[in-house]
Amino acid sequence: MTKIYANGAFTEEAWVRLEADAELPTQPAADGVKLMVPLSRFLADPERLVALGDGAAVLVAAGEDVQLLEPHLARLPRVLVEFPKFTDGRGFSAARILREQLGYAGDIRAIGDFILDQIPLMRRCGVSSFEIVKPQVEASLRAGEWPEVTHYLQPVGSVAEIPAGTRPWARRPSDLHKVDQAAE
Structure with a gap:
């Protein structure tokens, strides 16, 4: 099996x-x-x-x-x-x-x-x-x-992501952004 x-x-x-x-x-x-x-x-x-x-x-x-x-x-x-x-x-x-x-x-x-x-x-x-x-x-x-991965160096089209910083290829999950905003 x-x-x-x-x-x-x-x-x-x-x-x-x-x-x-x-x-x-x-x-x-x-x-x-x-x-x-x-x-x-x-x-x-x-x-x-x-x-x-x-x-x-x-x-x-x-x-x-x-x-x-x-x-x-x-x-x-x-x-x-x-x-x-x-x-x-x-x-x-x-x-x-x-x-x-x-x-x-x-x-x-x-x-x-x-x-x-x-x-x-x-x-x-x-x-x-x-x-x-x-x-x-x-x-x-x-x-x-x-394992939590918070930043990516390659965008994909199958999940919601947002830019992470000033580099256009750096990405992070969009829900991480919501968590960051709630903490402010």
Whole structure:
């Protein structure tokens, strides 16, 4: 079982990663197991995966072009974005493209090797759920730890932000501004 963190709570789900050359099933698994289908395999036969509904999701590896999913996004309940190493930021770009440029409204799930400090930044880029594989990340989230990031050096279009200082690229959350005004 895989631990999933979303909306402040943990759930468990059973996922199987399908290989790129494997045959897609014709119907969802009866035991509730869901499929991670690589982008290339999905694009070879998108209708079969879409027919599985919530029983399957497209897995976008680091560096793959998420724009190839555009014609199918309205029918996909979930896209999995892989973070192969915590130092690899290509997943952030994929999530932003899905949310901001393609208008994807479904669940974007981060999977792979990421650390607690990255989760607020992933949320800011449009990620809505997380596959938790590191015990220390799970323990921190269960303890209510949430690293606060108060200033950003890159604006995003998916959250409300305001300029922070005189540099046009420096941003901070707009609700932080309300807190600052209330304290004055």
